[in-house]
Amino acid sequence: MRLAWRYVTFLPLVVTWLSLVSVNAAAAQTAKAAKPSAPSCDRASFRVLLDVGHTAEDPGAISVRSVTEYDFNLNLAKRIERNLIDAGFAKTMLLVTSGPALPALIRRVVNANAAKVDLLVSVHHDSVPESLLQHMDGEGGPKRFSDRFQGHSMFVSHENSDRVGSLQFAKMLGQRLKERGLQFTRHYTEKIMGGRRRQLLDAETGVYRFDKLYVLRAARMPAVLFEAGLIINPAEEKILAGEERQTVIAAAAADAVEAFCSARMAATPKTIARSARR
Ligand SMILES: [Zn+2]
Numbered sequence: 390m391r392l393a394w395r396y397v398t399f400l401p402l403v404v405t406w407l408s409l410v411s412v413n414a415a416a417a418q419t420a421k422a423a424k425p426s427a428p429s430c431d432r433a434s435f436r437v438l439l440d441v442g443h444t445a446e447d448p449g450a451i452s453v454r455s456v457t458e459y460d461f462n463l464n465l466a467k468r469i470e471r472n473l474i475d476a477g478f479a480k481t482m483l484l485v486t487s488g489p490a491l492p493a494l495i496r497r498v499v500n501a502n503a504a505k506v507d508l509l510v511s512v513h514h515d516s517v518p519e520s521l522l523q524h525m526d527g528e529g530g531p532k533r534f535s536d537r538f539q540g541h542s543m544f545v546s547h548e549n550s551d552r553v554g555s556l557q558f559a560k561m562l563g564q565r566l567k568e569r570g571l572q573f574t575r576h577y578t579e580k581i582m583g584g585r586r587r588q589l590l591d592a593e594t595g596v597y598r599f600d601k602l603y604v605l606r607a608a609r610m611p612a613v614l615f616e617a618g619l620i621i622n623p624a625e626e627k628i629l630a631g632e633e634r635q636t637v638i639a640a641a642a643a644d645a646v647e648a649f650c651s652a653r654m655a656a657t658p659k660t661i662a663r664s665a666r667r
Contacts, residue, residue, distance in 0.1 A: 430650035432477035436506040437646055439466045440484045440497055440604060442513035442614075447490035450516035452620035453527070453534045456630070461514040465617055465635055469512070472639040473646060482506075498607045508558060508611050508649060510642070511604050514629065515542065515616040517576070518585060522621070539625040540574030541566060541638075543596045544587070544614040546605035554611030556596060558649045562615065563594025565641035565648075574619065611649075 441462045443449035448457030466483055473481040484500060486493035501509050522533045543563055545555040563573065573595025577587040587597040599605065605612045617638060620626045628634045 430647055430654055432647070432650065433479050435478055435646070435650045435653075436480040436482075436504070436508070437473060437478055438482050438484050438501050438504060438506040438509045439470055440501065440509060440511040441466045441486075442511055443490060444487050444493045446488055447493070449490075450514060450620060451533075452514075452626045453532050453623045454626060455529075455532075456620070456626075458514045458516070458620060461617070461620055461629060462512045465514075465629075465638060466512040468635045468639040469510075469642045472643040476643045476647065478643075478646060478650075494603060498604055502607075502609045506610055507653065508646065509604075509608050509613070510558075510562075511612070511614040513614060513616045514618060514620045515574070516619065516621040518582065521581065533621070534623050535619070535621050536623060538574050538576040539619055539622050540572045541595065541618050542574050542577060542616045543594075544599040544602055544605065544616075545590070545596060546600045546602055546612070547598060548600045548606035549612055550609045551611045554649075554653070555605070555613055556590065557652065558611050558645065559596040559613045560591055560594045561648045561652075562613065562642060562645040563591065563596055565644045566638070567594060569637050569641055571637065571641075574616075 441459070443457075443459040443462060445457075445459055448459035449462070450458040452458070452461070463485065470481050470483050482504075484497050486497050517535045517538060521535050521537065523535055525532050525534060543559040545552065545559050549555050566573075575589070575595075576582060577585065577597050578589050580586065587599055590596045590598050599614070602614060605614055618625050618629045618634075620629060
């Protein structure tokens with residue numbers, strides 16, 4: 390009930406965008422009249438879909454203080470959405486689903502594809518494998534935690550229809566987080582991660598390869614899964630729950646979207662089609 394108004398289903402998604410089209414058509418006319426000399430980002434028409442990872446009913450990881458990953462994801466995605474809209478990306482949308490995880494995930498990807506967005510960013514918060522969790526007594530009973538790792542990470546799939554675009558955006562986001570003093574986690578490179586070990590594609594910015602991640606491989610647009618940090622780490626959970634970190638991440642995301650949008654505008658349609666086939 391508390392979250393019911395936030396659920397975005399496919400129909401309102403399309404209706405909202407259709408209503409934006411007429412507003413943006415006028416803006417586009419004005420932009421055409423004042424043709425810029427070099428290609429730049431047309432913020433009003435660039436469509437960003439922020440996929441809120443998991444659902445209220447199937448909420449993903451649980452933090453040290455027993456807050457769900459879904460709550461973290463929704464808060465951060467809303468912050469990023471606000472920043473993007475304030476920056477002129479009026480077609481930014483949150484994609485929120487309800488119910489059991491798998492059908493909700495499939496529904497989110499179907500909706501994203503139908504909406505023909507320019508960029509999909511799936512927002513998540515991280516945990517560690519069960520075997521790495523430690524136990525402590527906390528307020529309200531025993532707690533599970535791990536303070537072994539901290540930091541954000543990004544994932545792209547080589548099975549995505551635009552793997553070059555996906556990697557390009559992931560690096561842009563990682564770079565902007567780095568410029569703001571944030572560090573990515575390297576734990577996915579460690580042996581201890583077993584089957585969850587991933588290839589680090591870019592050691593500068595923390596981009597990992599995860600081909601089989603459904604949201605990335607099934608999305609027919611550049612797609613990146615962003616893990617904002619480890620909510621199973623007591624110190625990092627506190628920081629991630631705070632306004633300061635969320636503001637920094639949202640600012641970095643808006644900068645990265647702007648850079649990516651400009652890069653796409655500068656590339657010819659042929660270049661983009663070629664990179665999408667790679
Ligand atoms: Zn998740």
